[in-house]
Amino acid sequence: MSKLTKWATLICIIFGVASAIYINLAVSPKWLENQVRYQIYLNDAGQQAYLMSGKEKTLPPPVPYESSPLRQSELDLIEGEPSIKQQWVYFNDKPDEPILLTANYHYELWSLLPAFIAIALCLLTREPLLALFSGIVVGAFMVGKFDLSADVLIPNLATTDAASILVLYLWLLGGLMGIWSRTGAALAFAEMMSRKFVRGPRSAKLVTWCLGVLFFQGGTMSTVLVGTTVKPLADKANVSHEELSYVVDSTASPIASVIAFNAWPAYIQALIFVPGVAFLATESDRIDFFFSSIPFSFYGIFAVVGTFLVSIGFYRFAGAPMRKAINRARLTGQLDAENASPLSAKELQTVSVPVGYHAHWFEFAVPLLSLIMVAVLTYLFMGSPQIHWAFASALGIALITAIAKGMTIRQVFEGMGTGWKGVVVASVILMLAITIGGISKQLGGGLYLVDLLGEDLPYYLLPVVLQLLTMLIAFSTGTSWGTYAIAFPLAMPLAWAIAQSSGLAHPEVFMMICFATVLNGSVYGDQCSPISDTTILSAMTTGCDLMDHVKTQLVPATTAAGIAAILWTLSSLLLT
Structure with missing residues (x-):
């Protein structure tokens, strides 16, 4: 490692740690209302229930949406954390269709700092252990967890x-x-x-x-x-x-x-339910939608x-x-x-x-x-x-x-x-990659990126915007499935709203295109990220240097992503 690289590495680490402490002391997180919709049914006991990870869960009595402290109007007024993090609610015009309100937060652009530090140090030093650990330290300090062993490493390694x-x-x-x-x-x-x-x-x-x-x-x-x-x-x-x-x-x-x-369709179908959309109404409908979107x-x-x-x-x-x-x-x-x-x-x-x-x-x-x-x-x-x-x-x-x-x-x-x-060594790197991915998700980096979107976006730009956002989220967190959990529940309702407001003749085709961009953008980001488990394992099992694998793979993968972006845009213009 050259003297210049050593100084750049030291500056990067000092900047990351100093910024993390500043964020912890002076920056308040932005809390967001998030509506999660499940397919609700009556079980054999006559109780409202839904499936999560293949297991049946019953609903507690829902409350009116207007009285929930997790409404965005209420979250904008609070200082500190909300008293509860999730609550089942119903709208007065749809009392039989309860939804789960959750409160999530992000630190706007600062939410991406741990991933930025980790990736920058990977490129500078070619030492993934140092890079990942530094990213973990920065993320932990941002949320006030200064005892790394007790508050961060042990809880994550004990999962x-x-x-x-x-x-x-x-x-x-x-x-x-x-x-x-x-x-x-x-x-x-x-x-x-x-x-x-x-x-x-x-x-x-x-x-x-x-x-x-x-x-x-x-x-x-x-x-x-x-x-x-x-x-x-x-x-x-x-x-x-x-x-x-x-x-x-x-x-x-x-x-x-x-x-x-x-296992992909079974996992993803639970994330793409949109109320009022007939072709996404049931589990079998959503799996059929997945396979229809493959082209x-x-x-x-x-x-x-x-x-x-x-x-x-x-x-x-x-x-x-x-x-x-x-x-x-x-x-x-x-x-x-x-x-x-x-x-x-x-x-x-x-x-x-x-x-x-x-x-x-x-x-x-x-x-x-x-x-x-x-x-x-x-x-x-x-x-x-x-x-x-x-x-x-x-x-x-x-x-x-x-x-x-x-x-x-x-x-x-x-x-x-x-x-x-x-x-x-590769196993330790994998453990650290999972830890920093969890911290990045906790800090809300993906939520911040998706929060930048608005319903006034021209419909033909939405697929590529979703592609770029999911590429960035997956690259920053090192996981495609984790990106799906963040992006699909937000992207699919947005795509439907834009399709309706734009008066598209074939909104179902537009939804398929947007679905494919989220699916594929997440795969690209995961595949090219130096903190992704599949990237690390590809290098480990083939005996390759991790950063050599990342750098050589980036050009052909980006070429494929560029061609895909052009085709998604043309498909939106010509087929919807």
Whole structure:
């Protein structure tokens, strides 16, 4: 790190901390009324109820809207926090249609400060641990939480999500990769694929692309599964880690938004209910609406097409950083840049097979097949893939196979220990990314951005405005699903109101276009954010430097987003 970079880093941290303390002492948050509408029904006991996360919840007696302290007119008058944060209310003209009022807040532009500090330091220092921790400190100080361990880290690390990450990515994934490194199974699989299918970089990337499309569940599972599978054969074929991580990342969430036979429709449909809109009235209507909107998922389509073009050797649109990485790998055999710091530890990139142990490719393929089968079958029979079961089955099979073939228990667990060491840094980064994402959401950065919109916006500009806003929200928070929870309940009613006021002939088509922009803009922001779990996992499983992955992926992803923006605007003008 140069002297100039060190000074810039220090100034950035001092600015962030000083600003956070100033905000805590002198800036009052802006409280906003938020109306959340659920599909209300009468349960068997005759009580009003609704579904949340698949569980039935009954409504307390609602109060008249005019008497609620959570009305915007009341929130504008308060000093400090409101006495309650949510309340069920009804309007006098619709007493049988209660809605949930919630009070949320933001600090206007200041709400984006933690994410800005984290991303700026990532770019400056290429040290995600320092960047994420600094962003967490700034966010915590903004809300007056100065005991970082007791008030911030422990509460966030004690959550179910954090425990799930530790079990899955540290213990199960790390253990599995460690055993494959110890037995030489991954190398044997790569050699078999090289003999029969992979003849060079192009065929290695095509295998990667096909697996990415095949595992269309999206998100972290697709990223880990594809990255772990293809890295050995791609390394052998001299595919740069930047190139490989781009193909893995851009065939994860983008493909899930296009081939949506996964958990996405069930989750998103609950966020897009708009009163009075017939084609969004029931759950089945909203799921049908999701699938009807897929032809407008232009970013997802072009992102997947872009990875295919890179896979077959067409790099013109990929940008100078990607072409530089490709040329370096082909000409010198160096899979990483000289100053790179891969998230995957060196221990996992070397093989230490015990003397007398002969690896076979099926030691890699059988656990992998088990992983896929468990994930698919649990999705078919239980409605969502049980990722922990899938990886646990793969780890168990790999462990038993190694022992059955003559490896001692000590040697197997030495391999697992090596695997745990290899992913511990990436696991910590993931934990910090979740923590800063939660703080950014608490500070209301997404709410502030959406609050900038108004119903007087020309209808043909709304899709691109929604795209840009969701790209920024997801980039700042590192999560597409979290962005959906913020943006959809606000964007869909706004789109309907603008469609009605503009007198559009086909308002349902306009709603589909706006829906697709939120869906795809969130995917782009998540995919390109250095604090996103899928971005981190793509770099980790392919052995790439995190910021090298972000920088090389940014150009082709932005190209796809730009083309999508043009098509959404044209669709609004020509089809509605």
